[in-house]
Amino acid sequence: MSLDDVLDRIDEDLDAAMDRLMDLLRIPSISTDPSYAADCDRAAEWLVEDLKSLGVSAARRDTPGRPMVVGHVDGDGPHLLFYGHYDVQPVDPLNLWDTPPFKPRIEDTPNGRVIRARGASDDKGQLMTFVEACRAWKAVHGTLPCKLTFFLEGEEESGSPSLVPFMRDNADELKADLALICDTSMVAPGVPSIASQLRGMLKDEFTIVGPRIDLHSGHYGGPALNPLREIARIIASFHDETGRVAVDGFYDGVHEVPDDLKRQWESCGFDEKLYLESVGFTQPHGEQGYTALEQQWARPTLEVNGLWGGYQGAGTKTVIPSQAHCKFTCRLVGDMDPDRLRDKIRAHVEARLSPDAEVRWDGSLDGSPAAVMNTDRPEFEQARQALSDEWNREAVLVGMGGSIPIAGYFKEILGLDTMLIGFANEDDAIHSPNEKYDVTSFHKGMRSWARVLDALARSA
Amino acid sequence: MSLDDVLDRIDEDLDAAMDRLMDLLRIPSISTDPSYAADCDRAAEWLVEDLKSLGVSAARRDTPGRPMVVGHVDGDGPHLLFYGHYDVQPVDPLNLWDTPPFKPRIEDTPNGRVIRARGASDDKGQLMTFVEACRAWKAVHGTLPCKLTFFLEGEEESGSPSLVPFMRDNADELKADLALICDTSMVAPGVPSIASQLRGMLKDEFTIVGPRIDLHSGHYGGPALNPLREIARIIASFHDETGRVAVDGFYDGVHEVPDDLKRQWESCGFDEKLYLESVGFTQPHGEQGYTALEQQWARPTLEVNGLWGGYQGAGTKTVIPSQAHCKFTCRLVGDMDPDRLRDKIRAHVEARLSPDAEVRWDGSLDGSPAAVMNTDRPEFEQARQALSDEWNREAVLVGMGGSIPIAGYFKEILGLDTMLIGFANEDDAIHSPNEKYDVTSFHKGMRSWARVLDALARSA
Missing domain, CATH: 3.30.70.360 (Alpha-Beta Plaits)
Structure with a gap:
């Protein structure tokens, strides 16, 4: 039994995995609108059942808002906490959708096959890359590669009001060695990316x-x-x-960006011209002496x-x-x-x-302060190598101009470092009509997690 | 027969004059709201009938908007054109009115008797000071003191869209020696004021x-x-x-304000401290080196x-x-x-x-450009003397921070200089709830016009 068997299993099971994702995408789990509360409950319960099928002792955990899903499975190797969210953005303006947002479909587009639905990318599709990698691993090995805690939220799109109280109340239960989050983008299509700093x-x-x-x-x-x-x-x-x-x-x-990180950014595949021209700019307008990428990520x-x-x-x-x-x-x-x-x-x-x-x-x-990931931890280099192997392109540590406060909470409340790996693309239209997730992102995302888990487990 | 007889007649007829004004104030001639168009027509016709009773050949003159009222009466002496407007501002917010805006009433207040109604000051009350002065003159003398053209507008509060076309179409008919307007304030209570420049x-x-x-x-x-x-x-x-x-x-x-005019302004009774403090200022905030009055009138x-x-x-x-x-x-x-x-x-x-x-x-x-009155004309000194006699206080040439474009149109279209004399007070609440006109303004305004007309007629 080897990693290759797990990757083969993922390839064989791709259609079934897409069917499972589409089941989840059919549930309109819009957290910000109370009239969808029952749908959020359904999405949480769907995930509980799915995790149980992997041997995870998962449970719906009620909060004053939408429920959390928390699951544990014991194992050898490092203890990883995986975070994702099952809630989605509202769908207005509905008239701009070409297909119904909660009737997911596979479409062929000039840029390849996509899964089209609200939440396909943010975050159900990304979340399921990790779950499906675990499923393939279990099918091949009978167990999961390491000790895992699943921590899935249902209020990320509505300000996460229950998150910090829940984490404080359950801090002991949620402690682990490292947190993994799959809710970010690749810096350019086909360039595997680990977000190492958030503003x-x-x-x-x-x-x-x-x-x-x-x-x-x-x-x-x-x-x-x-x-x-x-x-x-x-x-x-x-x-x-x-x-x-x-x-x-x-x-x-x-702090100024260290030279080695700056060099990585310079060759990370970010298309500054396209980024600027797509919104009507001929030049970056931030602080003189910094590139658009530095202005966005590091200033x-x-x-x-x-x-x-x-x-x-x-x-x-x-x-x-x-x-x-x-x-x-x-x-x-x-x-x-x-x-x-x-x-x-x-x-x-x-x-x-x-x-x-x-x-x-x-x-x-x-x-909330900026979050700078502790990239000195060996897991970052291990994950970078695993991602590079999968994508045949050197993985890069990237910044992010936006803010994901949870990485800060993991550090503050649980003492946990976080590693953010995501497979979304800039054109996924998250929060917008006609959201999609590339089948390539989904497929190679699952394979990426299998490789990352393998690398982290072997190093322990 | 003398001026004193006319002034006596005005004093004796004060109650009846107030009754006539209240008749006009009862007509809700709001020009900006098309649903009051018939009321504007009624106000115009009320004025036509009233002018006719003075021997003026007056007529309602239709326009694409609200009608004009134009009247002529022949006579000796100078040919004066009197302009006023019979339309009024809307009354919102109605709930802030203490009495119904179109049910005029005489009230005793700590500062004296007032006529309370929409339009009492702007401009029906002011307009009627001139008409009532003519009425008294006619009662005493059997004729009016000079050749007069009445030009009363019904769209002043809604941007005067018909005014310029009407003036151009009827320029020959409207020509005169001097225009008089009664639509301005006194610089301080009891200080008779001729506006000599408008911004x-x-x-x-x-x-x-x-x-x-x-x-x-x-x-x-x-x-x-x-x-x-x-x-x-x-x-x-x-x-x-x-x-x-x-x-x-x-x-x-x-241009800088000439020294003699500046001296007049310095002693005109304007209360800079009150003007600033009433809106929360401890100092003027305009160009350094100029008083608040200069900043308002001349800069x-x-x-x-x-x-x-x-x-x-x-x-x-x-x-x-x-x-x-x-x-x-x-x-x-x-x-x-x-x-x-x-x-x-x-x-x-x-x-x-x-x-x-x-x-x-x-x-x-x-x-529209600023309007600087031609105060070198002898009529300004004659009027100043007449006003000083009436108010026992030297009349002053004042500036105005606001704009009254019609003075510019009179000059441009009719070649007419304008003299602006008004008796409103700053606290009349024009354009606001609970508009009022002091009975003193109305009474002494009529007397003022009798004196001014007498002075202008005698000088001719």
Whole structure:
């Protein structure tokens, strides 16, 4: 019995595996809409039964929201915790779907066969690559390759309100040697990718109050403090002319990308031109001296996400409004501390207020630090080799511009390092109409996990 | 027969004059809402009948919108054209009115008796001060003091769409020696005021387009051009740190206030402290080196009236929007040319655009130059003396921060200079709930017009 037997088994069983995935995709487990709560329950129970068929002692675990699925199986080798989520995004606007979102189908496209359905990529298809790799292993070996904990969530698409309390309440049960997550993309088609750093996030919102009431621009225009001008001036002061954030101390805790990682990124297959041109840009617009990829993966940002005040209707209203509003988020890297950064940005704004202007802060918004994976752990090199073997292309450690807070929670609550391996492609249309998952992603994803599990088990 | 007889007659007839005004105030002549069109017709016809009772050959003159009322009466002395408007603002929010807006009533207040109704001040009450002065004159003398043209509009509160075409079509009929308008305020209670300069207005609107579509701030934050930051930077560039507009050539055509006029303004009774404190300011916020009054009356502005883009709902959306929008207006003074100024501002914006950013201009918005009255005409000194006699307080030539385009049209289309005399007070709540007109304004306004007409007639 060898890894090759497991890979052969995966190849032979591909059609049946796709049928099983399509069963799961038929369940409209939209977590954000309470009217789909029973469907979320059904998806959780489907997974419980499927894990049981692998010899996993799995159970639905209720929460104040949608249930968790937790399963354990004993074994030799390292103890791995696998995380995925069975809930999916809403499907609006439904009229933009070419096929019903919960009637999955296999389609031939110019870029190969795809599985088309809501959740095909995010995250049911990705989640099932791991489960199917385990199934093939079990079929060939009679056991799973190592000690495993399955931890499947049903609220990832609705802010994970139950996740942290559940992890705290069940910390002992969830402890393991390493967490694996299959919910990320490949940096380019066919380039196996391990996400080694995710940006964190700080959210905040403020209102500038000028005059006590809306004023007439004839009667008060000139002497009046205009909060729209005030907020524009303050926002303009956030960046210097090189694109660098001009808030004092903003870059505390930011580290330059090590040369060897930078070299990997330069040859990782990321198509900067396509990335920029697809949204209408001829050049990157972030900090000068950094590539688009560095700006996205390794540099922090302060971005205004919403800005408003005064009259927005047709024609003209000669108003000087009383208030102006700004929502912003920062993407964090390295060791940036969200709470300290919030204080620095607020101090920056307050120091620039005109006399008679007042700033009011929203007190309800939180933040989470960046997550840098512990790539010195030997498992990263083992997984990289396994992925390179499967894809005939050297696997790369990539960054991610977005934020996946769970990696931080695993570290904070369970003391667990995380390894993020995913097989989605940028064109999977996750969160959008006509979501799909490439059959290649599904098939080679299963094979990839078989190889990774084999490598991790053998090294133990 | 003397002026004193006319003034006595006005005093004796005050109650009846208020009854007549209240009749007119009962007609809900809201011009902006087509469902009140018949009421506007009724108000026009009420005025036609009232003018006829003075011996004026008055007629309702239909337009594509609400009708004009035009009347002529021959006589000796100068030929004066009197302009007013019989339409009123809408009454929303109705729940903030303490009494029904079209059930006028006389109220005793701590500051004296008032006539409370929509239109009491703007402009039915003011308009009727002139008509009632003529009525008293006619009662005493049997004729009116000079040759008069009445020109009463019904669309002033809805942008006057028919005004210019009507004036062009009837230019010969409307020609006179001087136009009189009663639609302005006194600079302070009890201080008779002639408005000698009105600011003009330029309106414009632009959209900054950044990325082709809304972007995710994780995936594109950093490399993306954010149109909200772009528009904030551009708006911030409109002014320098002294409050001066930084657009090249913006102040072309602006003149400093002559010293003698500045001296008049300094002693005109304007309460700068009250003006600022009533809206929450401890200091004027316009160009440094100018008083609040100069900033309001004699200095041009570039004010943002509306600014918006991105997400405005609850919580956070990590979006970098495709577009950001700005509405602005300029108040113009002196010889500033709205069309040339528009070009300068657009050039300023376009010169500051980042690569890949695009600006789109609204092409539908117009402008009108400032109006500076020809105060060298002897009628201004004659009127000033007459007003001073009535109010026992030297009348002042004041500026106005707002815009009354009709003074410009009178000059441009009819070659007519205009004299603006009004008796409203700042607290009349025009355009707002609980509009009122002081009985003192109404009574002494009638007496003022009798004195002014007497002075102008005698000088001819």
